[in-house]
Amino acid sequence: MTRISLEDLQKIRERKEQEDKSYKAVLLVCSGTSCSTSGSGNLLTVLRKEISHRKLSQDYRVEPSACIGYCSRGPVMIVQPEGILYEKVKSADIPEIIDCLIAGIPLERLCHKDTTTDNRVPLLKDISFFNRQQFIVMHNKGSAVPAGIEDAIAGGAYQGLAKALMMDKNAVITEIIKSGLRGRGGGGFPTGLKWQSAARSAEEKKEPPYVICNASIIEAEPHLVIEGMAIGAYALGASEGIIYLRREAPQVSARYNKAIQQARESGLLGSNILNTSFSFDIHIRSSAGAFVSGESSALIASLSGLAGEPTAKYIHNSEAGYKGKPTVINNLETWANIPAILERGADWYSSTGKSRKSSPGTKVLTMTGDIVNPGIIEVPLGTTLREIIYDIGEGLADQGQLKAVQTGGPSGGFLPVELLDLPLDYESLSEAGSMIGSGNISVISHKTCIVDTVRYSVSYLKDESCGKCTPCREGLIALSGILNRITSGQGKEGDIELMARIAESMQLASLCALGQTAANPVLSTIRYFRSEYEQHIRDGKCSAGVCKALLYYLINDNCTGCTACARNCPVQAIAGEVKKKHVIDQDKCIKCGVCYEVCKLNAVTVQ
Amino acid sequence: MIEIIIDGKKIEVAEGTTILDAARKNGIPIPTLCHRSTVEPYGACRLCIVDIREGNRTRLVTSCNYPVRKPVEVNTQSEKVRKTRKTLLEMMLSRWPNVNLIKQLAREYGVTSASYTHPLVDYSSNACILCGLCVNACSEIMWEDIIGFAGRGENRRVVMPFEKHYDACVGCSTCANICPTGAIQMTDDPNHPADDKRISRYGARVTDEVALYDIEQCRMREVGTAHLTEIMNDYDLLPTCNYKFGSHDEAGKLHSDVFKNKYLTQGVPDGCWLGCTMACAKVAEHFELKTGPYRGEKVLVDGPEYETVAGCGANMGIFDPEFVLETNFYCDTYGIDTISFGTTMAFVMECYEKGILNKERTGGLELRFGSAEAALEILHQMGTGQGFGVIVGQGIRRLKKIFAEKYNLSQQDIDFMQDIGMEAKGLEYSEYVTKESLAMQGGYGLALKGAQHDEAWLIFMDMVNNQIPTFQDKAEALHYFPMFRTWFGLVGLCKLPWNDVEPVDNAETDEPAKVPKHVEGYVNYFSGMTGREIDKKELILMSERVYNFQRVFNFRLGFGTREHDRIPYRSAGPVTDEEYESRAERYDKQLMEKWNYDITGKSTTEKREYLRKSREQDYQSLCDAVYRRRGWDENGVPTIEKMKQLKMDFPEVIAVLEKYYSSYTARSS
């Protein structure tokens, strides 16, 4: 492959654009995991066959696209350049789709139906799922998966790097500071300031700095990350970068390796990048490390061949990190934001985002739980939880009612319905007792028991705590024990206070952010859902009917003595004569709920 | 210096000092569990938290690892701090209710019983509290990673690899000694010591001293004995060109840092045994050989040690670290001692410079000072039994004879060889210039096995610090130190931890040269091991018996008498005018002040000869004084009274000595 120079970048873009223009339309079939499972692969084949059968290959190009996030409606298809979206497409729909294509009209019946107006909405940009989002990191949403580096370049890759290389190093740092970009790995530290302090240390100590990408599973084009890191390396004077992949699927690592290889072959990595004097290369390091090894000091330890465990230190990595040299560790999403800032300018970037000046840009979120549209989305910071849950997520699944939302992953806090208008930004969430954290939004319906859900989060954290420091290790063991007790009906007066005290000590004294944030689930629910704890402890009741130990199955007067329940009870806990009211022996009952399900007369009730 | 405030008290500290150190130095207590000054702060127990305000930012930090870098206000007892410590202790007590250390700390914070049922409660009083001290001590003090943590969270525990016994553990007991609860016990005592606790107690002190002070004292862990090269050069004691001089402009090329930075790539010590804290042995890795049968191969080379650097470097006038390593490798490979090789080669080179040797005689080799290639060639010849190397390999004592006979040398040349051939009792000198220290001349000349410094190393005491000015003082030192050092041989201990790292307050003791605290330690090791109570006098007495017995052996082999304690003049003073002139100021001054010799108008040769007479006389007087102190007669023969006193007057022993009793007196009268 030939090396690409600064001038070539523009030429490649123009040539590719020209190529695209020769088609009347591009048909994209989503090849994301979810759409693939529901048959998009087959769809792609059928579509290609049909197009070639009708001899339309000159006019219409068919391509797989990356996941567009609208998984609940898959398999999904997009017609570009118009931007028409078809939902739940079956192969049988293909001939009709092509007929409409030729006719130049959308196929109404496959278009999205607005839930409030019942109107069909053909264009992607008019669908609230999309128009509440803004794609910076996932800017390839709705376009083809780049097959090679030229496609990536056509999609805008390496423009930011080209611009940076024409600038003074310090000016690049100033640009990042001005943009207001903050770390997307959870801490929210201003990225530009981190770079600046590392650049200063490197200069003072006359040591070459390192740039590291702390990867976590997000949807970002590898070239975007490579480009971001190259810009950072240029600004800092680094010549070596590492992408640290933790527990990632081998495909992810292969995808990154391939992109790095492509970039090297085209002179976008390695010596004299884009034929300038700047040289920089990236290596991938994969680790089977635990969750905690993503914490920055643990990451350094892990890269150094030690146990991936946080180390206690008050000297920042920007001063002494990898191999004792000044090191910038940024989250993968943070890196992926860099190219756009350079390309479009700090002023543009700082004007994005919806709420406070201190949180510009977007955040990639994974939406999980009892929601209609689960999946990966990207929203401007400052978007309210209500918009996220109802406009993008399209509300709760199975007619559920919203009870709480846990933001930031297992160590995030639980927020109540009253806080739905809270904007998603660093400060607002932290003031409310939660965080952006890993970017997870878990939607919790009224059918869920808060105490039980907290118990689950705490138990997960207990298993992920490295166990090095006392507050986190002992705190999580204690909290987990107490929560187990409460959910099994053995809560005691004073448990809430004891938990609060322990959680506060974790927050104040833990060595790393895992332990410090692990207090959030407990503290936030004591703050917003205290009565649910009290119900469990004082009244022995779980209003959601989840905590089995607190449930009783009772048989009421509707019982006709049909014996269905008694016959189906696996432990013979139900006694009663035929045609007479049956009774459940509570000591024998294992609360499996079979009686409740088999009774056709609603005679079995849950208390 | 930075001014900080701790609990309202203004304190000046050096940048980088931890808050904990600053507080403790000022008598402000802070509780700790996982901290020990001998290991890096670990920051795991979190008990040492304090409240700090920097500018207008306040937060809790762990004081054990928080370095002061700007003014900071510290509160060690704020409400928040006390409350948090209390909760931490409450949790620890719930898990380990019977560990004394936890109980005691918890009580101070008003916690006396577990506040909840801990799922992993461990009632033993020596439970492991996961402080990490053992793991860190193994790794940082011993430079081993025999034990480590396994498991996350509640499963965290201290293990050996794969949770099996790991043979690489030599049972040095460092982990057991540092463990605050007694969770680690030594189960293996192959030597069945009478009182292992007693041994551990004193051993742990040395371990701590090495971990803390070696870095500022001798840097044995870092570079080994090679740190001496620069010190000897600075004090004009580094043998250069066959002991002619004591320093050289190019000596910097052999500085220990050169080896450390370029060749000792592993950066870890390689002790004689795995459990050694001092671990002064080093290895150079991937060293590519340039000569000999293994030319071109990359090999692993020892050290090098100081004696090798000086002998196979400066003393041959060669200042090339790679020559030192190459020579070191081949000496080891051929089984040749680097000291004997270095000193012998230095002698051969001086003979060549003097014209006693020439190309014909050496088989075509130009063996001048600085000829690295030729020196290596001789080494290979020596190792493979070829050429001139076969002759050189016989050592200085024989060479003097061989050269004299074979080349039909003049008496002058023969005398010259006698003066500059640096051996005594047939053993080549080790690598110190002793010219200006009479006591050290005695150290070499009176050593029973020949010219080795391992019986007494008195240069600094004698010459630099002037602590033993009179003959009596020197004789006392030449009695005590050889006996004390012999004792190490008797019990099989290494001498280095005795005085290569010293307690910080050693200088304040009454006899710092003896390192009294360590002597106390050795007395206790002995008693702890054998169960026999001894004191430091008895320790010396044990050696005296053996030492005198060794002297008897020397007699039996014909090396016992005064004439065998003779030393070559180069070790006592300048042999040539060139040497005299290199230190003319010192010698002139000594002639005038000590010997009242009027030097005006005297030539260098005249002065040199007068100095020689005086110094040779001094050496004989020193022998007199030492013999007296050791209980020997004027011919160096242990007297019957002495042998009786030592309870060694066995007839067969006395029979050996008897032959010598009158001979000296008879001859000298």
Ligand SMILES: Cc1cc2nc3c(=O)[nH]c(=O)nc-3n(C[C@H](O)[C@H](O)[C@H](O)COP(=O)(O)O)c2cc1C
């Ligand atoms: C337990 C734990 C796990 C973490 N895992 C990750 C991770 O997987 N990826 C990541 O980028 N940051 C992770 N972080 C945050 C990093 O410590 C660090 O703050 C971040 O990589 C800095 O980059 P940023 O400034 O771009 O956010 C984790 C932190 C903690 C406490």
Ligand code: SF4
């Ligand atoms: S806070 Fe938790 S994860 Fe972090 S160091 Fe402490 S025990 Fe380990």
Ligand code: SF4
């Ligand atoms: S064995 Fe002892 S020293 Fe090691 S971690 Fe446990 S308590 Fe600490």
Ligand code: FES
């Ligand atoms: S002594 Fe500081 S954390 Fe343990």
